Amino acid sequence: MNFLAASIESLGAKVVGWFTVAYGMFAFLAKAGMLLLDRTTWNRATFDVVIKQVYFTAVQILHVFLAYALVISWLIITIILSTARDFGLTEFASEMTIRVLVLELLPFLTALFIALRSGSAINTEVALMQVNNELDALAHCKVPPMQFEFLPRLIGGVISVVTLAGLAGLIALLQGYLSIYGISAAGFEPYTRTIAKIFDFQIMAGLIAKCALFGLAVTLIPVTAGLETPKKLFMVPVSVLRGMMRVFFAIVAIEVVSLALKYI
Amino acid sequence: MTALPGDVARVALDLPLRANLSALDNIALIPLYQRHFSAAESARQAQAMLDQLGHADIALLRDPDMTPSQRFVTKLARAIILKRPRLVIDRPGAMLYDVPYPEFIRQLAAQDAMAGTWEIFDFSWNQALYQA
Amino acid sequence: MNKLHFKVGLFTAASLLLAGIFVVYLLHARGFFEKTFHLQLAAASADGVAPGVPVVFSGIEIGRVTTLGLNDDGGIIIRAEFLERNAKWLKETSTFTLDKPFVGGAKIRVDSPDLDAPALPDNSTMLLLTSDISKEIPALVERVKAILANVEHLTRKDGEINATLANVQTVTGRMTGEYGMLEGVLGSPEKARAVTDSLDKTRALITKLDAMTAKTDQWLFAQDGMAEQTRASLAQVRLMLDDAQSSLKKADALMANAVEISADVKEGTQDIVKLRAEIDDAVRKANALVNEINKKWPFARDPEVKLP
Numbered sequence: 001m002n003f004l005a006a007s008i009e010s011l012g013a014k015v016v017g018w019f020t021v022a023y024g025m026f027a028f029l030a031k032a033g034m035l036l037l038d039r040t041t042w043n044r045a046t047f048d049v050v051i052k053q054v055y056f057t058a059v060q061i062l063h064v065f066l067a068y069a070l071v072i073s074w075l076i077i078t079i080i081l082s083t084a085r086d087f088g089l090t091e092f093a094s095e096m097t098i099r100v101l102v103l104e105l106l107p108f109l110t111a112l113f114i115a116l117r118s119g120s121a122i123n124t125e126v127a128l129m130q131v132n133n134e135l136d137a138l139a140h141c142k143v144p145p146m147q148f149e150f151l152p153r154l155i156g157g158v159i160s161v162v163t164l165a166g167l168a169g170l171i172a173l174l175q176g177y178l179s180i181y182g183i184s185a186a187g188f189e190p191y192t193r194t195i196a197k198i199f200d201f202q203i204m205a206g207l208i209a210k211c212a213l214f215g216l217a218v219t220l221i222p223v224t225a226g227l228e229t230p231k232k233l234f235m236v237p238v239s240v241l242r243g244m245m246r247v248f249f250a251i252v253a254i255e256v257v258s259l260a261l262k263y264i
Numbered sequence: 265m266t267a268l269p270g271d272v273a274r275v276a277l278d279l280p281l282r283a284n285l286s287a288l289d290n291i292a293l294i295p296l297y298q299r300h301f302s303a304a305e306s307a308r309q310a311q312a313m314l315d316q317l318g319h320a321d322i323a324l325l326r327d328p329d330m331t332p333s334q335r336f337v338t339k340l341a342r343a344i345i346l347k348r349p350r351l352v353i354d355r356p357g358a359m360l361y362d363v364p365y366p367e368f369i370r371q372l373a374a375q376d377a378m379a380g381t382w383e384i385f386d387f388s389w390n391q392a393l394y395q396a
Numbered sequence: 397m398n399k400l401h402f403k404v405g406l407f408t409a410a411s412l413l414l415a416g417i418f419v420v421y422l423l424h425a426r427g428f429f430e431k432t433f434h435l436q437l438a439a440a441s442a443d444g445v446a447p448g449v450p451v452v453f454s455g456i457e458i459g460r461v462t463t464l465g466l467n468d469d470g471g472i473i474i475r476a477e478f479l480e481r482n483a484k485w486l487k488e489t490s491t492f493t494l495d496k497p498f499v500g501g502a503k504i505r506v507d508s509p510d511l512d513a514p515a516l517p518d519n520s521t522m523l524l525l526t527s528d529i530s531k532e533i534p535a536l537v538e539r540v541k542a543i544l545a546n547v548e549h550l551t552r553k554d555g556e557i558n559a560t561l562a563n564v565q566t567v568t569g570r571m572t573g574e575y576g577m578l579e580g581v582l583g584s585p586e587k588a589r590a591v592t593d594s595l596d597k598t599r600a601l602i603t604k605l606d607a608m609t610a611k612t613d614q615w616l617f618a619q620d621g622m623a624e625q626t627r628a629s630l631a632q633v634r635l636m637l638d639d640a641q642s643s644l645k646k647a648d649a650l651m652a653n654a655v656e657i658s659a660d661v662k663e664g665t666q667d668i669v670k671l672r673a674e675i676d677d678a679v680r681k682a683n684a685l686v687n688e689i690n691k692k693w694p695f696a697r698d699p700e701v702k703l704p
Contacts, residue, residue: 043296043300043302044303045297045302045306048303051400051401052400055400055403055404058407059404059407062407128283129282129283132283133278133280134282134283136278136279137279137280137281138293140274140279141294141298141346142298143293143294143297143298144297147297148293148296148297163407163411166414166415167411167414170414190456192421192425193425193456193457195421195422196422196427197457199422199425199426
């Protein structure tokens with residue numbers, strides 16, 4: 001009996017914990033959203049910080065990312081093509097390639113890439129800011145940290161994931177064409193038809209929305225996780241660990257929901 | 265100390281600078297986000313403040329690159345630019361451990377155009393230092 | 397010049413440019429810059445048709461079904477949309493067939509036998525034929541069976557033809573009748589017509605079956621490496637069909653011969669014996685064919701097709 005009560009209690013504690021985290025995240029998001037509507041947010045300074053964020057999140061890693069996208073796309077395309085040939089389903093190969101790579105795998109991997117690189121950095125930085133009292137100092141000066149620290153990170157994250165996933169997708173499209181038809185214009189018509197068939201308005205809107213959500217997840221969750229850190233230096237790694245776990249779950253959840261919406 | 269009214273600008277150890285911003289940017293944050301000046305104008309005001317305190321050369325340094333006195337000057341500049349009625353220096357000994365700080369603060373206060381009073385809160389056993 | 401800003405600017409400009417090019421390309425691909433061509437298809441059943449079902453011409457998708465609806469008489473109206481550039485394949489002589497292959501989704505196939513025919517005007521209504529082989533083949537086999545049974549009944553050993561043959565003398569008088577020789581053999585014009593009709597039907601059916609097999613071959617096994625075994629069996633079925641057909645042709649020639657030579661009673665009688673043997677042969681072969689089809693047709697008993 002005691003054991004049962006204890007396990008129910010621990011379950012309840014976990015659920016409450018999750019709700020608190022989710023509430024904190026959404027409250028933070030709502031605050032950021034409200035600030036977006038505020039005219040005073042849209043000044044040169046915020047813009048500069050956004051540019052800096054985009055630089056650190058997207059431009060700085062562009063060559064590494066593109067090389068990585070190139071290799072992944074090449075591998076997946078080769079696997080799909082040879083499997084399709086073995087089963088006599090070549091006519092579905094191009095559609096399959098585009099669906100698997102451009103719509104699902106590349107956005108997902110981009111989100112993971114940004115999460116590992118920028119998300120963890122953001123989490124650590126915010127946690128350190130919290131532990132070092134820097135946020136209190138800003139509060140004392142009545143400078144809202146949201147505007148120049150957090151909001152630009154969110155915007156930068158969204159822009160970066162959408163752009164990088166888009167670039168990787170374009171590379172995959174090009175690579176898919178080259179793998180199927182080689183360097184000739186012969187396949188242009190059928191390939192165009194396949195692309196036209198796949199990318200209707202809904203799919204495009206869904207893809208962009210998904211990438212934007214990914215971008216939000218890999219920045220918003222680390223920021224909130226960092227802000228939750230207790231003021232003890234040894235809690236910083238714990239905070240990063242928790243934040244990154246949440247990011248991972250969020251990315252998987254977004255992917256699963258998007259797939260469910262698309263195919264169920 | 266925590267229950268200070270909102271019209272006080274504090275310079276204290278537990279109110280650090282933003283670590284990844286230069287001294288100039290740290291100071292410029294206040295005109296930028298509180299009074300909505302442009303970035304250039306804010307930077308100009310911050311630079312002017314550092315000039316007045318006689319430390320124009322530290323503008324581009326970040327927190328970890330500064331000496332304790334440089335850090336103190338930046339914090340002081342950030343507090344002054346808040347333009348609040350009272351300015352409190354909280355336990356300066358904790359921040360200025362590498363200089364004879366009563367003398368150092370006096371020098372800073374003696375600069376031109378340093379209007380207003382600075383209140384210094386310190387431990388009573390350090391009172392003798394200020395008498396010199 | 398701020399290097400960071402320059403890099404970000406370059407990145408943004410390049411990305412926006414690529415995105416813009418892609419959007420324009422996509423709009424082009426989806427025919428945003430073209431007029432759309434509409435077509436209505438009247439069908440008896442909309443089974444398997446849904447919005448998004450492709451309309452294909454020579455295996456290439458040229459349009460899509462947009463909506464399904466009922467008209468005032470309860471008939472089904474399927475609306476399809478085409479891009480202007482693809483509408484040129486739709487001619488007034490085109491036929492529209494609903495294909496439901498075993499692999500892949502349903503599609504509407506357009507056959508334009510005469511590409512010089514006048515183009516179909518926008519918003520015209522055409523008839524949608526069904527060619528659901530999985531439904532048609534077993535029914536066809538049943539019909540072949542019934543007709544063969546009929547032929548067999550008429551030509552059985554102790555049947556009417558045999559009895560009639562025994563009495564050759566009475567035959568000669570009737571040789572001049574409408575059905576000539578056969579009437580003589582069978583005893584009455586009705587019975588003679590029954591035999592010729594049956595043979596005609598069998599022949600027509602076998603021709604149709606042959607065509608169907610060829611078609612099935614095309615639809616089901618166009619992709620390499622699929623159902624290799626079934627393919628071989630189908631080839632065998634076709635061989636047998638050819639055989640049966642040639643037997644029937646021989647019977648046909650003999651009958652024509654029988655009518656021609658009806659004046660010469662003696663020779664005619666010999667020919668009648670030969671004819672009977674030929675008919676028996678044809679029936680036997682057709683029977684074997686039906687059995688073979690029953691045995692080898694993958695969906696005659698089991699509607700599911702198992703992939704290798």
